[in-house]
Amino acid sequence: MRNLLLWVRATFIRTSLAAAAIATLGPLFCLVPQTACSATQSSAPKDYATHCASCHGTDRLGVTGPALLPESLERLRPEAAVETVTKGRLATQMPAFGEKLDRASIGALVEFLYSPPLMPPVWNEANIVASHVVYVAPSTLPAKPVFGADPLNLFVVVESGDHHATILDGDSFEPVKRFATRYALHGGPKFSPDGRYVYFASRDGWISLYDIWNLTLIAEVRAGLNTRNLAVSSDGRFVLVGNSLPHTLVLLDARDLSVLRVLEASIGEGQSSRVSAVYDAAPRKSFLAALKDAPEIWEIPYAAAAPAIPKLPTPAATSDASPPPDRFPVRRIALADVLDDFFLDPDCAHAIGASRTAHAGQVVDLDAGRTIAQVDLPGLPHLGSGISWVRDGRPVLATPNLREALVSVIDMRSWQTIAQIKTAGPGFFLRSHENTPFAWVDAFNSPSKDVLQVLDKRTLEVVATLRPSPGKTVAHVEFTRDGRYALASIWEMDGAIVVYDATTLHEVRRVPMVKPSGKYNVFNKVSRSTGTSH
Secondary structure (H helix, E strand, C coil), X not given: CHHHHHHHHHHHHHHHHHHHHHHHHHHHHXXXXXXXXXXXXXXXXXXHHHHCHXXXXXXXXXXXXXXXXXXXXXXXXXXXXXXXXXXXXXXXCCCCCXXXXXXXXXXXXXXXXXXXXXXXXXXXXXXXXXXXXXXXXXXXXXXXXXXXXXXXXXXXEEECCCCXXXXXXXXXXXXXXXXXXXXXXXXXXXXXXCCCEEEEEECCCEEEEEECCCCEEEXXXXXXXXXXXXXXXXXXXXXXXXXXXXXXXXXXXXXXXXXXXXXXXXXXXXXXXXXXXXXXXXXXXXXXXXXXXXXXXXXXXXXXXXXXXXXXXCCCCCCCCCCCCCCCCCEEEECCCCCCEEEECCCCCEEEEECCCCCCEEEEECCCCEEEEEECCCCCECXXXXXXXXXXXXXXXXXXXXXXXXXEEEECCCCCEEEEEECCCCCCCEECCXXXXXXXXXXXXXXXXXXXXXXXXXXXCEEEEECCCCCCCXXXXXXXXXCCEEEEEEXXXXXXXXXEECCXXXXXXXXXXCCEEEEXXXXXXXXXXXXXXX
């Protein structure tokens, strides 16, 4: 922690020095015409503090937005960064600043972001261990729920508007408990196999372990400075965290988040990569991690790992289950292209993924360890939100699209496109359940963001269009454990969970929430329902 504080202090000093240095150097490092740039470069630190720091951190280490340091911008050309600042970025919360800053100011701001800090950020195993806190030992708590609701039909609702989470009864739709979370949770929370524990990851690297049965926070650790997501092993023993900054994978003991191992995402010749996604491949008893800066998937088996030591470490101690270097071996699978995210088929025999810059997806045979097919996926498919079902005796994959108004349906035997279903606009989430003939998709990335559309999984046609709150964003449908009800989020500060009868499509209940960005049914997650993401 002391190293980080020193770096933050140095960054603040460097920011002040940068203003003077840029002003002195004038147009030498300018991305815009010299006559405009020399007059505005000195405003870059001030513009950053005014427009960027609230989301990206005063130290540029990231908060709700990613870190803005040279190493985190390596794959983004400066010209593209200028366009992003000017126009915003699709499928993120990055707004457009073209009407607030002129072209010269934006150029100077981007130049500032590509300049290295005086001291690079450091967050190593010692920092992680020092951040670790155990608030209460699970062994001291009752091994049964302290409430009367069905523990497997609960929803964990992330209320991003004021950084809280609510445990919601999936039968009565009454809140069981509401509690504060870390700032800006990122990605869906993950659950222990029995549904007792939920694991949260924040964008700034904090991992939190919460006991749902006892409605109690158990432990926390800061695994990185900018975290992509986490996965929990199917045996409930391990947690894997994927980081964008630093470029690491961090293995934690699932019981109390103590550190087991830190893996650098090395790609050779002294280079490393950000981690774009991590998932548990339950049938394989392994974790899978995709790298954002190299065409590779890493498979990390955990079934052969030695059993966890029964005794829990004290809050001030490091884990007594520290593994030898070969306890979690890494199998590196070369790909045809990098993957920004990927979908695993139900058997976890194949990973289907795409990158932001590709115009097609790729199918990776995980047993063979190679790409075996290309998939026709135009635009920007959101495969991390893909679902699957069996249609006419054949397994299919369906994915929404972040850039085009369509849902792609792919035959998972031939890898051919069955249909491109036209929708109201580019969407973010697609959801279904084994007990419903319908799939629900939003139009989150379009002017029609107040629309939900219901697709028939048999005919592959849109059968209904719903507007629960005209003019307000609606997204992220999840189902109760029996599939009888579908819950949608009104993604606003004065938002709500809207409960629909999944058969009649009629609204039956509204539960006020503060920008409920996601809700996650315990049973559907731990049973690996094919209608939701994992």
